[in-house]
Amino acid sequence: MNSYQYSNNVLHFDGVALPTLAQEYGTPLYVYSETALTTAFQSYEQAFAANQPLICYAVKANGNLNVLKHFAALGAGFDIVSGGELQRVLAAGGDASKVIFSGVGKSIDEIQLALQVGVKCFNVESLPELDRINAVAAELGMTAPISLRINPDVDAQTHPYISTGLKENKFGIAFVDAMGAYRHAAALPNLRIVGIDCHIGSQLIDLSPLAEALERLLVLVDQLAAEGIVLQHIDIGGGVGIVYNDEAQPDLQAYADTVARLLAGRPQHLVMEPGRSLVGNAGVLLTQVEFVKVGESKNFVIVDAAMNDLMRPALYQAYHAIAEVAPHADVPAVLADVVGPICETGDFLAKDRELAVVAGDLLAVKSAGAYAASMASNYNTRTRAAEVMVKAGAHRLIRRRETLSDLWKDEIL
Numbered sequence: 001m002n003s004y005q006y007s008n009n010v011l012h013f014d015g016v017a018l019p020t021l022a023q024e025y026g027t028p029l030y031v032y033s034e035t036a037l038t039t040a041f042q043s044y045e046q047a048f049a050a051n052q053p054l055i056c057y058a059v060k061a062n063g064n065l066n067v068l069k070h071f072a073a074l075g076a077g078f079d080i081v082s083g084g085e086l087q088r089v090l091a092a093g094g095d096a097s098k099v100i101f102s103g104v105g106k107s108i109d110e111i112q113l114a115l116q117v118g119v120k121c122f123n124v125e126s127l128p129e130l131d132r133i134n135a136v137a138a139e140l141g142m143t144a145p146i147s148l149r150i151n152p153d154v155d156a157q158t159h160p161y162i163s164t165g166l167k168e169n170k171f172g173i174a175f176v177d178a179m180g181a182y183r184h185a186a187a188l189p190n191l192r193i194v195g196i197d198c199h200i201g202s203q204l205i206d207l208s209p210l211a212e213a214l215e216r217l218l219v220l221v222d223q224l225a226a227e228g229i230v231l232q233h234i235d236i237g238g239g240v241g242i243v244y245n246d247e248a249q250p251d252l253q254a255y256a257d258t259v260a261r262l263l264a265g266r267p268q269h270l271v272m273e274p275g276r277s278l279v280g281n282a283g284v285l286l287t288q289v290e291f292v293k294v295g296e297s298k299n300f301v302i303v304d305a306a307m308n309d310l311m312r313p314a315l316y317q318a319y320h321a322i323a324e325v326a327p328h329a330d331v332p333a334v335l336a337d338v339v340g341p342i343c344e345t346g347d348f349l350a351k352d353r354e355l356a357v358v359a360g361d362l363l364a365v366k367s368a369g370a371y372a373a374s375m376a377s378n379y380n381t382r383t384r385a386a387e388v389m390v391k392a393g394a395h396r397l398i399r400r401r402e403t404l405s406d407l408w409k410d411e412i413l
């Protein structure tokens, strides 16, 4: 779905003129399209219709309560990685029984909370974690539903910082140790084995490593069945990559067909944990040009958004497309880096872009629905930007801009 449209030379997002939002709420500003959220969720439902999966939206991609509430209303479950994310899901009206709890370092408090509210399962990433969950469950007089996250040692061919399924990554239980770990779990009285899980990385464009990882999981599923451990679900991990620039659009239907073929005839229910592809291209970061600075060897478009609002370029050298909101016919284009006001050389949103802008112009940094607001910080004592939801020409504020007093209210003078 293309949510962008120029009308009267002004960029509209899901039918809303972006300058209207800048005027009403200020910049920087995250803007999300509810229509695009719905479309992305439904494209998973449609592609995987044969398997009727539980789609557990990965909260880390964008945890705004309104985004969570919207996905909950569409029938989503949630993939969480902290007690905080669990509380968010509950605050948004999400159903705990559709929550899976991932992450390598679950604390005792987090496990207690998850058990008390009745999550669907813990995706366990190590033997000591199995022991901890068993002990916490025993103390509460409960049985914890668990699934083991297997590290299949498959190269996801993505940025090394967002690859998770290689031997050298901290995630999951090594494939060779998996059967031993399941036997260990089966012997613990306060655990109930319900599933298997893997997640090999994020922003995958070539989907063949996902199929390879699933094939490896199925070997284990069969070995477990032979030992009398029959799993209820198979969790295939995160979603497909999105188009930021000139990547080929990953073929979701082809991936779904492969999954359906591999799972055919098996009794297990399909679970998945997509994040980025449900929200990434449903969001933009709207920012205003402060100055155009002509440097000795480089030009800089200095904007009011910075790496604290969108960390991906600084952290992964990630590319985000940038559009002029109201293009000028009479301003010459310059080749420039788009940078923020933060005191770091790494504070850039884009490198070497052709832009025809003057101070006061608005720019829309695209693909900012995922891992943007959720990774924001207060570095340089910058307040977190507001968030707005748009839908078919209407808009509503879903998070106020943080105030300075919010920033130091917990500091003790």
Ligand SMILES: Cc1ncc(COP(=O)(O)O)c(C=O)c1O
Pocket: 058, 061, 079, 102, 103, 164, 199, 201, 202, 203, 204, 237, 238, 239, 240, 273, 274, 275, 276, 277
């Ligand atoms: C365990 C787990 N599940 C789900 C996701 C979401 O992945 P994506 O945003 O690529 O769909 C991640 C992030 O990589 C993850 O680590």
Ligand SMILES: N[C@@H](CCCC[NH3+])C(=O)O
Pocket: 060, 162, 164, 202, 203, 312, 370, 371
């Ligand atoms: N934050 C990353 C994705 C992290 C995936 C979590 N395991 C990004 O922006 O691409």
